[in-house]
Amino acid sequence: MAVIDVDRVSKAFQIPSVHRQTVREHLLGVFEPRRFQRLQVLDEVSFEVRQGEALGIMGRNGSGKSTLLKLLCGVYMPDSGRVTVSAPITPVLELGVGWNPELDAIDNVLLIGSVMGLSLADIRRSMDEILAFAELERFANLKLKHYSSGMSERLGYAVAFKAVRDVLVLDEIFAVGDAGFKARCETKYRELRASGHTAIIVSHDPRVVATFCDRALLLDGGRILFEGTPQEISQRYVSTLTAAAVQPQSAASTAS
């Protein structure tokens, strides 16, 4: 049974020749019309994710992975097509930058936890566990502006693992923290999967996709290039990277 159905979804951004972000710039530039370049980030992408499955998404930078995740989580709206979701999603997107620096860890956990859909009672009950997972018990009352990027990322994963409801969406999982923290994340992930949670993982790391996913997609230029087993897609991803690295070199040697 499909819990997420992505049906011919397209998304484009209009990139202006000149960025105007203020009333003043718009008024001063009223006689200088801008040109817009259309950047097609996703082009008629269709796939589905079944209940209890772990789907890996691979692709080079700019292939549309992060935009696709934001569409799945309802952060972005598609230009055309449909995203149908039949289960609550817990997104873990761009962690470490989503905090209020003027609040301490406890208040930030309450804030992000309630945004992710947890009740306040649940968050308060799990607070010690969250702080222990991130190894930040001693810094619970320190404002986030004094945290290092690693500390805030660890806190983000600790909240997300606690907040997960049905579908877990992870952007670059296991790229955070030291070896001990990564091992704890992997154990937690396996526990969640064993209890039947669905997962969508975006990663550049072939090992992560091959180890933690049941199926994978390779995105390129906003389209699904291949769909297959994680091992297959990991190999194809590495091949596309190698081809991309070889192409400019061969072009340069032809020119010379």
Next chain:
Amino acid sequence: MTAIAAPLDVSSRGRLRSIRPGLIWTLVRTDFKARYHGTLGGFLWALLKPMCMFIVLMGVFSFLFASNPTYKLDLIVGLFLWDFFAEGTKSGLTALHARGYLLTKASVPSWILVVTSISNALITLAVFTVVMTVFLAGAGHMPSPSALGAFACYCLALTAIVVGFSLAASVLFLRYRDLNQVWEVVLQAGFFIAPIIYPLDILPERFHFYLYVWPPTPVIEFSRSVLVAGVMPTARGHAYLAMDAAACLLVGIAIFRQLSPRAAEFV
């Protein structure tokens, strides 16, 4: 693990209609904490600004309007309502930008981020209402329950105006990042357009209509009328204020509904 929910089309932000009390409470509490350093002292410090303004203006202008025996009472009512309007609209305007770190993380109901951003201004208004009532009672003008009831309705109308403005301005601010500076200038002029430091009747009557177009004016004038003069405004006046508030709110909601689905792309 939760049970599978009914299929939902996330392409249409339908789920953003849900109200989440825990999220609202957390946003109000953390906003208060971040702004006032989580202490009562920090909050009292924030109250000092309008209080000082009141003392200075009262010291200077009560001489100019010495013939008006209720000038000080009119001033305190006008000033505190203005403070709510100015602070509420300023917070509301930057609400989505300031909380952009939440908007891009999950499918969070963005209207909640805007509406809760004026909570601090509302708390200040509630405290000032108590201060104002004590001040009025001390001056022998203890408001009657019906006057306080009417005043609560005017505050509600002003809140609707502030919310309507905030909804529209918060999404526009993501596209026009100097709107806060433009609004500062409008507020500066608006402080003198609204009859706060001067009584409305010093201006020729033919100009009154234009002053009433500026939303804080009817709220301030009606509040003074019930709290200080003890006179209930006309039904026509009330109808005008109700329509004004409803129009601001509806226009704000319409602009917000149009622009907010893509707000995360502009953060």
